[in-house]
Amino acid sequence: MKGRGCWETASVRSFCSSGCLNKFKKDDSGDDDEETASPADKSELHHTLKNLSLKLDDLSTCNDLIAKHGAALQRSLNELDSLKIPSESGEKLKVVNERATLFRITSNAMINACKDFLELAETHSRKWQRALQYEQEQRVHLEETIEQLAKQHNSLERAFRSAPGRPPNPNKSFSEGSLLTSKGEDSEEDEDTEYFDAMEDSTSFITVITQPKEDSRKIEGGTGTGSVDWTSVDNVLDSPSFVSKGSSKIKRRVRIPDKPNYSLNLWSIMKNCIGRELSKIPMPVNFNEPLSMLQRLTEDLEYHHLLDKAVHCASSVEQMCLVAAFSVSSYSTTVHRIAKPFNPMLGETFELDRLEDMGLRSLCEQVSHHPPSAAHYVFSKHGWSLWQEITIASKFRGKYISIMPLGAIHLEFQASGNHYVWRKSTSTVHNIIVGKLWIDQSGDIEIVNHKTNDRCQLKFVPYSYFSKEAPRKVTGVVSDSQGKAHYVLSGSWDEQMECSKIVQSSSSSPSSDGKQKTVYQTLPAKLLWKKYPLPENAENMYYFSELALTLNELEEGVAPTDSRLRPDQRLMEKGRWDEANTEKQRLEEKQRLSRRRRLESCISGHGQGCATEEAEKESDVYVPLWFEKRLDPLTGETACIYKGGYWEAKERQDWHMCPNIF
Structure with a gap:
């Protein structure tokens, strides 16, 4: 029975630390993805508290058994103490009796602490749940208010534009407004008039x-x-x-x-x-x-x-x-x-x-x-x-x-x-x-x-x-x-x-x-x-x-x-993403290896006196196969311009000059 009590104690500690406390931390953080506390969340919380209560009942049962057997142990020790035994053995019996008493006191303290924890968990979980739900409701209300204000603003703007007394002839009046299509879409204004907002x-x-x-x-x-x-x-x-x-x-x-x-x-x-x-x-x-x-x-x-x-x-x-x-x-x-x-x-x-x-x-x-x-x-x-x-x-x-x-x-x-x-x-x-x-x-x-x-x-x-x-x-x-x-x-x-x-x-x-x-x-x-x-079923084909x-x-x-x-x-x-990730890592490592080889070649070409920093810069200077660096006279920048040869190589099917990158 003593072993069962210890196992139950460890179980409660593990459950509280990994499940209940994490749940409370999550509620306290305020998840922005949820508009209100869902019934599923509330059900999970009640299930958690119910499990804690059951575990506490098990601990209480263990405590009662420990108290019962502890009392029997103390009575047996008292009976031994009344017997005529050497003084040395009597001292040892006294120590054992004191330890048994301390064990009972510790067991009672543990049960009281568990009861206090469960009571606090029940109290604060309800408090945090109410606070979280209130904040989420306030956020939804604020969003609805902003949306309503935006709609009212647009309605007032349209009413102002169509108000009596505003000159109807577009050839005689110029006004600012929203960008309107020539077909009058999303507009209640004259079809012959189109207004553009001022640009900066x-x-x-x-x-x-x-x-x-x-x-x-x-x-x-x-x-x-x-x-x-x-x-x-x-x-x-x-x-x-x-x-x-x-x-x-x-x-x-x-x-x-x-x-x-x-x-x-x-x-x-x-x-x-x-x-x-x-x-x-x-x-x-x-x-x-x-x-x-x-x-x-x-x-x-x-x-x-x-x-x-x-x-x-x-x-x-x-x-x-x-x-x-x-x-x-x-x-x-x-x-x-x-x-x-x-x-x-x-x-x-x-x-x-x-x-x-x-x-x-x-x-x-x-x-x-x-x-x-x-x-x-x-x-x-x-x-x-x-x-x-x-x-x-x-x-x-x-x-x-x-x-x-x-x-x-x-x-x-x-x-x-x-x-x-x-x-x-x-x-x-x-x-x-x-x-x-x-x-x-x-x-x-x-x-x-x-x-x-x-x-x-x-x-x-x-x-x-x-x-x-x-x-x-x-x-x-x-x-x-x-x-x-x-x-x-x-x-x-x-x-x-x-x-x-x-x-x-x-x-x-x-x-x-x-x-x-x-x-x-x-x-x-x-x-x-x-x-x-877009093609049919584009949403399932990456919107291509x-x-x-x-x-x-x-x-x-x-x-x-x-x-x-x-x-x-x-x-x-083809949908084989796990294999694709493995292959992607292989290609990236192959590319890093090629860069290291260029770096080594650069260092050996400059001798031992070549600075590593300079060598790294030169190793990054890749000579394109089909393009060449030229100065753009219009922009003043250096850019790669097509130098020719690709389509001729394709016609001959001569690709011997191409690097092995895959």
């Missing part, structure tokens, strides 16, 4: 839509349109934006295996990585999508038809509108794509040979590993070429990840010689730790035509819960070399872009803060670009677009360094 800094403006008149095609005063003819604009910009994607003799796949349902604790991996470079954090494939960064870069060409159409523009500012729409369209694939692409291996390549259906050929090569940098070159048989070297800088900030693509994008049209240069905006992935992941684009982009000096200022408006702006909003103005505005651009980076031709411009009256805005009177908007619908589904499809004749042949990425696409 140099692009601050207000626009008003007016119906075209008979002589609107000849308007030149006040806008500086010059030779830009509205008929020409009708012929190009009015042509269908949602065009056919072409036909090919090769049948492309339209689906990939569904994404497995793997659970993973993100915080357990990311908590020690705050502030570190994201590309240097060893991440399992569970956070990836089965495409490499080179393939994601190639995916920017999904709306290449905008550039095919821009080839036929007679006006450079008109062409600029289509180039701007193309630059925005590259972000449309990211709205649901919160997974991370694979970091390419150094020397990894990816080709897109689609001359038949898309009319272009594209080649990417990973030219640097730290920092990760990829060079890209595209040739189109329709008369344009595009090249870029993009370096990804990213930081994990605890609640969000910022991704800053560095490097210039070049686009040149062969017939006109127009050469456009721009850079990418900043992408931010929110709710890394708690809540649903979502991505946003923000920042300003300037597109410059270096032949004519035409410019387009694009503003990606960051999302704010309290803002009246439409989510993912993009606005912009296209100006000529003299700084005169020709077009206003509007839309969203995940859906569509429109352009409105400016027929007159003027300055508004200074506002209360002393700032003055430009007022543009424009003709009705024309659709430049509209996003393709129709083009993205084909990028990792196996093809014959590609270089042995092509991303399609990367084993960990291939295993992940």
Whole structure:
């Protein structure tokens, strides 16, 4: 019975320390994922207290037995004490008797302490549960209040705009307001009027839509349109934006295996990585999508038809509108794509040979590993070429990840010689730790035509819960070399872009803060670009677009360094994630070994006097296979430019120069 009592005591201690106390700590912390205390939580708590009571009853039974047998032991010792025994033995009996008494006292104290603990647990658990439920109810109430205030604000704003006495003629009044579509969606205002919120800094403006008149095609005063003819604009910009994607003799796949349902604790991996470079954090494939960064870069060409159409523009500012729409369209694939692409291996390549259906050929090569940098070159048989070297800088900030693509994008049209240069905006992935992941684009982009000096200022408006702006909003103005505005651009980076031709411009009256805005009177908007619908079952296929589904499809004749042949990425696409993680670790170790060999080669080449730091720098200087470093005369930066030879090597099927990276 004594052994059973000790076992029960240890059991209660273990149960209290591992179960009950942890439960109380969890309740005290206030889990943000739960709106109110669920019935399951309450049932678990009552079950815990019930188990504690049962264990306490067992301890009480043991205590009663210990007391009973302890009393019998003391009586036996007293009887022994009454016998005639040597004095030495009597002293020992006295010590044993005292110890038996102490044992009974300790047993009673232990039971009293257990009773006190159970009473405190019952009292404080109810108290903490009430406090937690109150705080959660207050949070829900606050969210509902904020949402109601936002709705009331919008209702008052609409009522003010539609109030009697406000001038109904848009040709005689200019006003600020939310971005409205030309079809009057989400608006209760006059269908003939479209208002734009003022943009910050140099692009601050207000626009008003007016119906075209008979002589609107000849308007030149006040806008500086010059030779830009509205008929020409009708012929190009009015042509269908949602065009056919072409036909090919090769049948492309339209689906990939569904994404497995793997659970993973993100915080357990990311908590020690705050502030570190994201590309240097060893991440399992569970956070990836089965495409490499080179393939994601190639995916920017999904709306290449905008550039095919821009080839036929007679006006450079008109062409600029289509180039701007193309630059925005590259972000449309990211709205649901919160997974991370694979970091390419150094020397990894990816080709897109689609001359038949898309009319272009594209080649990417990973030219640097730290920092990760990829060079890209595209040739189109329709008369344009595009090249870029993009370096990804990213930081994990605890609640969000910022991704800053560095490097210039070049686009040149062969017939006109127009050469456009721009850079990418900043992408931010929110709710890394708690809540649903979502991505946003923000920042300003300037597109410059270096032949004519035409410019387009694009503003990606960051999302704010309290803002009246439409989510993912993009606005912009296209100006000529003299700084005169020709077009206003509007839309969203995940859906569509429109352009409105400016027929007159003027300055508004200074506002209360002393700032003055430009007022543009424009003709009705024309659709430049509209996003393709996602394939059926896209939510189970990583939200891939129709083009993205084909990028990792196996093809014959590609270089042995092509991303399609990367084993960990291939295993992940097939749903074998555990094997993919093992293979990913093998590839990364192989890459580290290659770097150490370059370092050793560098040290031996410089002799023993070579400083280790200098050797490490030189060992990172990788010589690309298909690109070479050149000074960009337009940006003043050094970038990797395609030097040729890849497609000729593919035709010969001669890949002896390719490194063994997989």
